[in-house]
Amino acid sequence: MSANEQEGAEELFPRDRQPTVRILAMPAYANPNGNIFGGWIMAQMDIAGSVVAVEYSGGRVSTVAATSMEFHKPVFVGDLVSCFAQIQKVGSTSITVKVEVFVQRAHDGRLLADKVTEAVIVYVAIGEDGKPSKLPERGPDFGRYW
Numbered sequence: 820m821s822a823n824e825q826e827g828a829e830e831l832f833p834r835d836r837q838p839t840v841r842i843l844a845m846p847a848y849a850n851p852n853g854n855i856f857g858g859w860i861m862a863q864m865d866i867a868g869s870v871v872a873v874e875y876s877g878g879r880v881s882t883v884a885a886t887s888m889e890f891h892k893p894v895f896v897g898d899l900v901s902c903f904a905q906i907q908k909v910g911s912t913s914i915t916v917k918v919e920v921f922v923q924r925a926h927d928g929r930l931l932a933d934k935v936t937e938a939v940i941v942y943v944a945i946g947e948d949g950k951p952s953k954l955p956e957r958g959p960d961f962g963r964y965w
């Protein structure tokens with residue numbers, strides 16, 4: 820069993836934030852080693868980041884870069900995967916989003932939690948012409964519940 824079995828592992832799961840994407844890791848997403856394929860996790864992270872970017876922009880966005888991506892721990896079939904996305908920076912046309920991924924893994928009637936992956940992903944607001952478009956200004960409280 821390779822979940823985080825340390826005392827307080829359940830409490831590792833952030834309760835003060837709302838996950839942007841939650842999904843169960845199915846066998847179909849496994850790699851040849853039997854663990855979950857990193858590309859599938861990256862796709863969930865990109866979706867989570869784009870959700871908050873679209874909410875901020877109020878329009879279409881395109882992923883332009885993943886400026887960092889770290890896989891700390893493996894994800895296993897059956898893990899409950901939660902992606903927490905939070906806007907780090909808003910530029911003229913770009914939105915930089917930090918995405919953290921936690922798993923919850925059933926063990927002895929408890930859900931043990933662990934942080935498995937994190938990334939910083941940059942989105943660009945796109946206009947009708949497919950070119951970068953200027954972002955609106957939002958108040959400082961925008962997205963504070965993410």
Ligand SMILES: CC(C)(COP(=O)(O)OP(=O)(O)OC[C@H]1O[C@@H](n2cnc3c(N)ncnc32)[C@H](O)[C@@H]1OP(=O)(O)O)[C@@H](O)C(=O)NCCC(=O)NCCS
Pocket residue numbers: 881882883884886909910911912913914941943945949950951
């Ligand atoms: C997104 C796209 C329209 C942006 O066009 P562009 O000519 O590169 O845009 P710009 O150079 O004007 O940059 C736009 C913003 O993105 C930021 N940016 C561009 N490349 C970046 C990079 N590699 N890392 C971080 N930020 C970047 C710029 O700093 C700028 O931010 P700001 O306006 O807030 O200052 C274009 O790059 C594109 O179509 N890329 C493909 C996107 C795509 O298909 N994504 C899906 C991948 S599967």
